[in-house]
Amino acid sequence: MATVKSTKSTARPAKRPVAKRGRGFGAAYVYDTLRDDILSLRLQPGMLLDETELAARFGVSRSPVREALIRLAGDGLVQTLRNRSSIVAPFDVSTVQSHLNALLLMYCTTARLAALNRSPAQLEALQGMLNLHRAQMKSADMNTIVSNNRAFHVAIAEAGGNAFFTAWTASVLDQGQRLMGMYVQDTDQTRSDTELDDHVAIVDAITRRDPEAAERAARADAMILFDQLRTHLFKDTLDGVSVGTLLGAAAR
Numbered sequence: 001m002a003t004v005k006s007t008k009s010t011a012r013p014a015k016r017p018v019a020k021r022g023r024g025f026g027a028a029y030v031y032d033t034l035r036d037d038i039l040s041l042r043l044q045p046g047m048l049l050d051e052t053e054l055a056a057r058f059g060v061s062r063s064p065v066r067e068a069l070i071r072l073a074g075d076g077l078v079q080t081l082r083n084r085s086s087i088v089a090p091f092d093v094s095t096v097q098s099h100l101n102a103l104l105l106m107y108c109t110t111a112r113l114a115a116l117n118r119s120p121a122q123l124e125a126l127q128g129m130l131n132l133h134r135a136q137m138k139s140a141d142m143n144t145i146v147s148n149n150r151a152f153h154v155a156i157a158e159a160g161g162n163a164f165f166t167a168w169t170a171s172v173l174d175q176g177q178r179l180m181g182m183y184v185q186d187t188d189q190t191r192s193d194t195e196l197d198d199h200v201a202i203v204d205a206i207t208r209r210d211p212e213a214a215e216r217a218a219r220a221d222a223m224i225l226f227d228q229l230r231t232h233l234f235k236d237t238l239d240g241v242s243v244g245t246l247l248g249a250a251a252r
Contacts, residue, residue, distance in 0.1 A: 027064035030054070031071050038077045038088055039177040040143050049078065049086040076175075091178070096229065099176050104222040106169040107153065111202050111218035112211040113160030122159040126203050129155060134196055146180045149173070152199060156218075159206070179229065198224065 034054075037043040054065045069086045072078035079089045118126075133148045140148070150173045157166040173180075201217035 026060060027067035027071070030058050030060065030064050031068035033058070034068060034072060035075070035077065038072070039174075039181070040146075041178060041181045043088050045088050045090045045178070047088045049088065051086075096179065099172065099179065100222070100226050100229075102168075102172045103176060103225070104219065106157070106165065106172050107218040107222045108215045110153070110157040110160045110162075110165050110169055111206070111214040113162060113165070114156045115206045115209050115211040115214040117161040118159040118206055118209075122155070123203075123207060126152070126155055126159065126206065130196070130199055130203050133199070137196060142181055146177055149180060150177070156202065156206070180225065182229075195224070 034043070034049075043049075049069060051062045051065050051069070055062045058065065069078050069080075073080055073086070077089050078086050080086050114122075129148075129152055133152065136144060136148065150170070153173060154166065154170050157169040160166070198217050198221035202214055202221065205211075205213035205217055
């Protein structure tokens with residue numbers, strides 16, 4: 001099974017102060033903090049998660065650390081090895097392909113529905129969100145850029161009026177947060193608000209109530225991530241994957 005790992009090997013992201021907390025926060029706080037560190041790439045794929053070091057970091061015993069790692073393993077974010085040590089889950093290329101399929105389907109479906117069903121208030125919110133994101137594009141940090149992208153597409157899903165699609169869109173975006181973070185890191189030195197041109201096109205189509213144009217723009221937006229992953233981050237493993245193969249029935 002092809003995976004992508006980091007060359008780093010310890011569980012020390014950039015240091016952040018850990019607030020003193022009373023008894024009882026335990027595993028939940030450790031879980032929330034480590035999950036955030038993993039999704040934001042402060043803890044890189046393949047990085048060792050040493051229970052003793054983590055217990056010292058959080059000022060707890062190893063039991064809540066172990067419980068948090070078990071929960072993270074259930075989320076697919078941590079991998080337990082045969083010697084019972086844990087690492088940040090590497091990227092599985094087959095999972096990357098599945099994620100991109102799901103991302104494309106949700107982007108296209110929700111954009112089409114938003115063009116048909118959006119309210120004036122939802123359209124105004126999307127336009128304001130787009131303006132803010134464009135203003136922040138060059139100066140914001142990676143976490144803000146990734147968060148902005150998530151908020152934009154979830155808002156589109158909400159405008160589409162299907163609660164199931166909204167939940168699925170949020171889930172797909174959350175699961176792919178590390179991939180999006182890698183994309184943002186890879187383009188960090190050349191970042192421009194022109195990268196949001198497809199977002200502009202989506203909002204324009206939704207404004208005109210044009211579902212076909214909204215779907216085309218959403219598809220183009222999804223393809224930016226795929227092209228970046230295929231060209232740079234997963235070149236050896238995605239190089240032979242054609243768009244038609246990857247996107248399957250969703251391809252047009």
